[in-house]
Amino acid sequence: MSETIPRRLVTPTPAETSGALKGSLYRLSRRRSTTAFLFALPLLSVVGGLIVYPALYAIYLSLLNRTQTKFIGFGNYAFLFTRDTFWAVVEQSCIFALTAVILKALVGIVTAHLVNNLPAKGQRKWRGMLLIPWVIPLSLSTLGWFWLLDPTYSAFNWLFAQIAGPRIPWLSEPNWARFCTILVNVWYGAPFFLIMYLAALKSVPEQLYEAAAIDGASAWQKFLHITLPMMRNVIAITVLFSLIVTFANYDIVRVLTSGGPRNTTHIFATWAFQLGIASGDIPLGASVSLFMFPILGVSAIFILRGVRRRGREV
Amino acid sequence: MNAAAELPQRRLFGGSLRRNRRWALAASYFFLVLFAIFFLIPPYYQLVTATKSSAEISNQTTDPWLPSFAPTSENIEELWNKTDFPIYLRNTALVTLCVVAITMTIAVPAAFSLGRMKFWGSGILATGVFLTYLVPDSLLFLPLFKIVGSLGLLNSYWALVLVYPTLTVPFCTWIMIGYFQSIPKELDEAALIDGASHLQMLSKIFIPVALPGLIAATIFAFTVCWAAFVYPMAFIFSSDQQVLTAGTITTLVKGDVYQWGMIMTAALIGAAPPLVVYAFLMDYYIAGLTSGATKG
Numbered sequence: 001m002s003e004t005i006p007r008r009l010v011t012p013t014p015a016e017t018s019g020a021l022k023g024s025l026y027r028l029s030r031r032r033s034t035t036a037f038l039f040a041l042p043l044l045s046v047v048g049g050l051i052v053y054p055a056l057y058a059i060y061l062s063l064l065n066r067t068q069t070k071f072i073g074f075g076n077y078a079f080l081f082t083r084d085t086f087w088a089v090v091e092q093s094c095i096f097a098l099t100a101v102i103l104k105a106l107v108g109i110v111t112a113h114l115v116n117n118l119p120a121k122g123q124r125k126w127r128g129m130l131l132i133p134w135v136i137p138l139s140l141s142t143l144g145w146f147w148l149l150d151p152t153y154s155a156f157n158w159l160f161a162q163i164a165g166p167r168i169p170w171l172s173e174p175n176w177a178r179f180c181t182i183l184v185n186v187w188y189g190a191p192f193f194l195i196m197y198l199a200a201l202k203s204v205p206e207q208l209y210e211a212a213a214i215d216g217a218s219a220w221q222k223f224l225h226i227t228l229p230m231m232r233n234v235i236a237i238t239v240l241f242s243l244i245v246t247f248a249n250y251d252i253v254r255v256l257t258s259g260g261p262r263n264t265t266h267i268f269a270t271w272a273f274q275l276g277i278a279s280g281d282i283p284l285g286a287s288v289s290l291f292m293f294p295i296l297g298v299s300a301i302f303i304l305r306g307v308r309r310r311g312r313e314v
Numbered sequence: 315m316n317a318a319a320e321l322p323q324r325r326l327f328g329g330s331l332r333r334n335r336r337w338a339l340a341a342s343y344f345f346l347v348l349f350a351i352f353f354l355i356p357p358y359y360q361l362v363t364a365t366k367s368s369a370e371i372s373n374q375t376t377d378p379w380l381p382s383f384a385p386t387s388e389n390i391e392e393l394w395n396k397t398d399f400p401i402y403l404r405n406t407a408l409v410t411l412c413v414v415a416i417t418m419t420i421a422v423p424a425a426f427s428l429g430r431m432k433f434w435g436s437g438i439l440a441t442g443v444f445l446t447y448l449v450p451d452s453l454l455f456l457p458l459f460k461i462v463g464s465l466g467l468l469n470s471y472w473a474l475v476l477v478y479p480t481l482t483v484p485f486c487t488w489i490m491i492g493y494f495q496s497i498p499k500e501l502d503e504a505a506l507i508d509g510a511s512h513l514q515m516l517s518k519i520f521i522p523v524a525l526p527g528l529i530a531a532t533i534f535a536f537t538v539c540w541a542a543f544v545y546p547m548a549f550i551f552s553s554d555q556q557v558l559t560a561g562t563i564t565t566l567v568k569g570d571v572y573q574w575g576m577i578m579t580a581a582l583i584g585a586a587p588p589l590v591v592y593a594f595l596m597d598y599y600i601a602g603l604t605s606g607a608t609k610g
Contacts, residue, residue, distance in 0.1 A: 035512045036431035043424035043443065043487060050480045051446045054457035061457060111349050117342040126346060128596055133353050135592045137541030139559045140581040143567070144356035147363065147574055153371065155359060155378045187353065199604030241448075248450030251543045255563055269452035269544070276456045277548050286456045293453070300448045304441065 108193020134191035174264035402561035425490030447484035493527030530602020
């Protein structure tokens with residue numbers, strides 16, 4: 001409002017000469033917060049209508065009976081708790097996500113260090129090559145693994161046969177099948193850790209290493225006392241982030257085993273899909289998928305704390 | 315005795331620092347090669363299989379790891395002429411193009427608004443947008459199945475155009491907020507003094523300056539749409555509406571005898587566009603992705 005006075009001293013704006021109503025509209029549209037709100041409006045409608053609303057709707061759905069005609073409270077959850085398959089899925093989801101994330105983080109740290117050791121000129125090429133698994137659409141690359149692990153034509157078993165090794169039932173024996181789903185996940189996800197860690201490694205000031213070298217620190221001591229503390233935040237965020245993505249993964253298990261043999265490799269996402277879409281029990285499927293929520297929530301809180309802390313440091 | 319013990323130690327400190335470094339480098343290359351083999355096995359094997367005829371694939375006396383002795387193009391011909399793969403490819407391209415355009419139209423102004431214009435509650439909103447990115451598609455597909463169904467879009471790729479923005483918009487906004495916030499304050503002050511509106515400020519100053527971020531966000535949206543799998547698996551069931559990922563998995567991998575040569579050809583063609591994009595624009599994308607991790 002205070003803006004109008006000096007402006008009037010100079011010359012009337014076009015809006016002011018063409019009527020009071022239009023003038024106030026014009027002023028409203030010139031206002032920062034109005035423009036800002038209008039700019040953010042499409043985002044808010046997408047986030048509200050297609051993410052927040054469906055998430056709440058999922059909770060409502062999970063409280064209905066199979067035909068979605070009757071409200072049955074926590075009936076679906078009570079039913080799930082009595083099913084052995086459900087507990088097997090909980091266990092398998094946790095094993096799958098935790099093992100895969102830990103291995104991904106390890107492979108990521110090791111490869112990031114190896115690439116960082118190279119002369120600066122070659123780093124880009126190696127990074128590009130190691131990133132390939134992460135670029136290929138996951139369902140299609142898993143199809144490649146599926147073919148590599150084929151029961152009769154497995155190329156790995158062909159190699160083993162050459163040295164008279166055993167014939168491994170990759171996808172038909174539960175523990176081997178579990179191993180394979182984790183293997184593919186590590187293969188796919190490790191490059192993401194690699195690029196995050198590589199970027200973080202580059203941001204550690206060189207002087208710290210020089211000072212440590214003068215003090216006679218070994219490579220391992222440098223890693224333990226400089227690299228790790230400096231990268232702690234990035235490592236934490238990447239791990240938590242990956243935990244969410246891995247926990248919610250659908251592609252790998254669907255393509256590789258479809259949950260088999262005998263439901264032993266099902267995780268939350270694939271079992272929810274199985275129940276909700278394939279068997280047509282949407283409420284039960286929704287209840288299963290909602291069990292991902294606590295893990296997501298806890299990880300999200302910690303990620304947010306990391307992001308905030310980083311914001312303060314800058 | 316004493317002097318003899320000291321001699322090798324002195325040599326260790328003197329001339330061997332360079333040799334140590336060379337050893338470390340050699341070891342790095344050695345292990346990197348091992349990791350590279352691990353990372354490249356599936357695409358390599360897909361490529362090898364794609365050039366073989368079914369007879370050669372089922373002949374177990376030949377080495378499956380070696381390229382074909384008589385490379386054949388029958389796989390790609392059959393894929394192109396006798397399957398619905400060309401339709402999948404076209405649908406994927408169409409859906410991806412639409413969603414990338416929608417995503418950028420939504421995310422760029424929103425990021426400008428949340429990151430730069432700072433209105434009441436914009437900080438909380440930016441955090442909220444980041445949080446919604448963490449809600450996975452495998453949690454949303456069931457309620458969205460109902461919503462898409464009630465809109466009459468079930469079994470139509472327009473359903474994918476509607477729901478894919480849930481995968482892309484939050485993160486693209488997040489990337490763009492970071493880029494916009496890194497632009498010096500003086501630039502928009504100068505623009506304001508020259509009488510620019512907010513829209514002009516965005517299009518004439520912020521978008522050109524934040525172009526690397528824009529490219530990163532576009533690549534992200536492209537990759538995610540191209541690779542999306544859960545939604546088409548849930549919403550699409552007829553071949554003329556299907557997209558590449560779900561189509562390859564559901565229709566080609568079917569029947570008594572898998573035609574592995576053809577399936578691998580399909581997987582490779584599907585993987586090619588993202589690979590080409592990365593080959594040229596990898597640096598932008600990595601910068602966009604990791605800037606959030608290292609500076610905030």
